[in-house]
Amino acid sequence: MNDALTRPVAAVIMAGGKGERFWPKSRTHCPKQFLSLSGDGETMIQKTFRRLKGLVAPENVYVVTNADYMTLVQEQLPEIPEENLLREPAARNTAPCIALAAAVIAKRCGDAVMLVLPADHLIRHEDLCIDVLSRAIAAADAGDNLVTIGITPSYPETGYGYIEFSRSQSAPTGVYQVDCFREKPDLETARSYVESGKFLWNSGMFAWRTAVYLDAVKEHLPAVAEITGRLQSVCDTPDFQRVLQEEFPKMPSVSVDYGVLEHASRLFTIPGNFGWDDVGSWPALQRVAKTDTNGNYRNGDVLTIGTKNCIFAGSDKLIAAIGLEDIIVVDTADALLVCAKDAAQNVKKVTEMLREQGRGELL
Amino acid sequence: MNDALTRPVAAVIMAGGKGERFWPKSRTHCPKQFLSLSGDGETMIQKTFRRLKGLVAPENVYVVTNADYMTLVQEQLPEIPEENLLREPAARNTAPCIALAAAVIAKRCGDAVMLVLPADHLIRHEDLCIDVLSRAIAAADAGDNLVTIGITPSYPETGYGYIEFSRSQSAPTGVYQVDCFREKPDLETARSYVESGKFLWNSGMFAWRTAVYLDAVKEHLPAVAEITGRLQSVCDTPDFQRVLQEEFPKMPSVSVDYGVLEHASRLFTIPGNFGWDDVGSWPALQRVAKTDTNGNYRNGDVLTIGTKNCIFAGSDKLIAAIGLEDIIVVDTADALLVCAKDAAQNVKKVTEMLREQGRGELL
Numbered sequence: 001m002n003d004a005l006t007r008p009v010a011a012v013i014m015a016g017g018k019g020e021r022f023w024p025k026s027r028t029h030c031p032k033q034f035l036s037l038s039g040d041g042e043t044m045i046q047k048t049f050r051r052l053k054g055l056v057a058p059e060n061v062y063v064v065t066n067a068d069y070m071t072l073v074q075e076q077l078p079e080i081p082e083e084n085l086l087r088e089p090a091a092r093n094t095a096p097c098i099a100l101a102a103a104v105i106a107k108r109c110g111d112a113v114m115l116v117l118p119a120d121h122l123i124r125h126e127d128l129c130i131d132v133l134s135r136a137i138a139a140a141d142a143g144d145n146l147v148t149i150g151i152t153p154s155y156p157e158t159g160y161g162y163i164e165f166s167r168s169q170s171a172p173t174g175v176y177q178v179d180c181f182r183e184k185p186d187l188e189t190a191r192s193y194v195e196s197g198k199f200l201w202n203s204g205m206f207a208w209r210t211a212v213y214l215d216a217v218k219e220h221l222p223a224v225a226e227i228t229g230r231l232q233s234v235c236d237t238p239d240f241q242r243v244l245q246e247e248f249p250k251m252p253s254v255s256v257d258y259g260v261l262e263h264a265s266r267l268f269t270i271p272g273n274f275g276w277d278d279v280g281s282w283p284a285l286q287r288v289a290k291t292d293t294n295g296n297y298r299n300g301d302v303l304t305i306g307t308k309n310c311i312f313a314g315s316d317k318l319i320a321a322i323g324l325e326d327i328i329v330v331d332t333a334d335a336l337l338v339c340a341k342d343a344a345q346n347v348k349k350v351t352e353m354l355r356e357q358g359r360g361e362l363l
Numbered sequence: 364m365n366d367a368l369t370r371p372v373a374a375v376i377m378a379g380g381k382g383e384r385f386w387p388k389s390r391t392h393c394p395k396q397f398l399s400l401s402g403d404g405e406t407m408i409q410k411t412f413r414r415l416k417g418l419v420a421p422e423n424v425y426v427v428t429n430a431d432y433m434t435l436v437q438e439q440l441p442e443i444p445e446e447n448l449l450r451e452p453a454a455r456n457t458a459p460c461i462a463l464a465a466a467v468i469a470k471r472c473g474d475a476v477m478l479v480l481p482a483d484h485l486i487r488h489e490d491l492c493i494d495v496l497s498r499a500i501a502a503a504d505a506g507d508n509l510v511t512i513g514i515t516p517s518y519p520e521t522g523y524g525y526i527e528f529s530r531s532q533s534a535p536t537g538v539y540q541v542d543c544f545r546e547k548p549d550l551e552t553a554r555s556y557v558e559s560g561k562f563l564w565n566s567g568m569f570a571w572r573t574a575v576y577l578d579a580v581k582e583h584l585p586a587v588a589e590i591t592g593r594l595q596s597v598c599d600t601p602d603f604q605r606v607l608q609e610e611f612p613k614m615p616s617v618s619v620d621y622g623v624l625e626h627a628s629r630l631f632t633i634p635g636n637f638g639w640d641d642v643g644s645w646p647a648l649q650r651v652a653k654t655d656t657n658g659n660y661r662n663g664d665v666l667t668i669g670t671k672n673c674i675f676a677g678s679d680k681l682i683a684a685i686g687l688e689d690i691i692v693v694d695t696a697d698a699l700l701v702c703a704k705d706a707a708q709n710v711k712k713v714t715e716m717l718r719e720q721g722r723g724e725l726l
Contacts, residue, residue: 318698320713323706335681343686346668350683
């Protein structure tokens, strides 16, 4: 809580994801962000909330998530006031999600700085992350700036979006101008991005003032702005839940990057390098969690012979692995996944097949 | 039941194996021979018994096995008279096992022909097998012959012993002289065996008269013969179980091939080719059981994407496999095995490790 700031600071944790790429541990009734995938007993959303301590007061932390997950959030984050838990009646991607939070925060705290954070990322060097977030808050507080946290890329990842950035005359030290957003590249393009030194990973973490974001939405997503205005007008009245239920699903489904930031001016980035990972699929665990001397990530009762660079997520039950390389094994009570690491993107196909087969109990 | 035979015919099913290479399905309390590894609901010992129908009357079928498995045998083969179930108080390999059975059969039926069959092999063409066994019985009935069933090798298997054979003046058509037994060869040697046309796989199935076998044991394994004589003298008396308990463990542990057949004269083989497999380890299932169009053996609720030549042995629980090749997945309530097919020989290492770790409940 930085005394030099002129405005209050709120944080919005976006926790509406389904985490299907982490099936079968991540399930419809308890997706990825509510699991301790790293195996230390602390769930991803709990880690996200804990990291904010010292930066944002608990009463200023908001969670936006699917109505079905309210109980999970209350159980895992009892410190957050119930009125700060915002229910999305339907998933409408990040632009409407952040607009809803911005409207509620603006109503309660005025033109506060809001930090926007996904609930399901892992960060190895938490102190370094906090430093970058503090500077993002300061940069957002200082002007009409939309600030995104960029990550210095450590390898040519093809699963992330990239930010092209350059030095800016008007920005303070360590803050850069965003020139362009780039969709997930192919490997060759990713390599050229990394080599150029001109690109950052798009982390999905942002800081801006509520008024700055709501103005940008009004300019670039008027349909979202209109409904957001209606929601704001009934915020903290008995009508709020009903209007939210009726109006929110009418919003278009659009991401903040595509719908707002790509068209916005005064867009800045603060590059950080703090062991960030969006933990997008099972292979990510090998990057972000502790592995044995053979590079195996082990969660559960695992016995290995001649096995390397594998990922084991089990439970009390013994998993015996022999002669495996680059294999993912995830065991749960009612479903077992065995998957080649380079085919992990097809985990989603399994969930699609199960849905088609009417086997929703396994989702 | 061939009317042309001069002697009664008995069959001995050897069912004392531990089947550790089929862990974790095969367990100390219920090893391989009592499981339906092929997934059709009929266990391996039930298949072995059923194949004998038409060849040997049920009252002439004997089972020799570990005392612990008596209940399993009674449950799975209720047609066999209880007095034909012979309990080995300790495992002493095949020579003493067959000697015990020969002594009991000789006491009850005199110089009968006895067929000796392992309980845990699979045979694809059962009618062809029956034909070969009939001819083996006839050859055993016709003289002082030790007859072994050889299998025309279809590929250079390194997991089997081989029989070198040649034409014999004294034997009837289709019966050949055994020149030599060969231990499990390396791949190059196995290839030369198969190419030469002079070698057969040693199937572990035999036929001979009780007197011929007991004479051979007397000559080559006098210590076994002496104890066998003592057991025979009390057979079908109230003392039998006690004497068996005391005396049988004193026998040396020795296989019939190494202890008797390698030294015997009048040793013949009948070559057969009836889709025989000793199902020595998990990869064998792909050879002997039905596979899908991608060569996957599937037992249980299995969903595959881009997966070929794998072996899945599960249960009611869903197994989702993605991008796998040549992988074995065996799921049970308390242990899961995931193993590269070419490392399947190390399944035994897992059971050894569990024994060392005092985790006998998983064996």
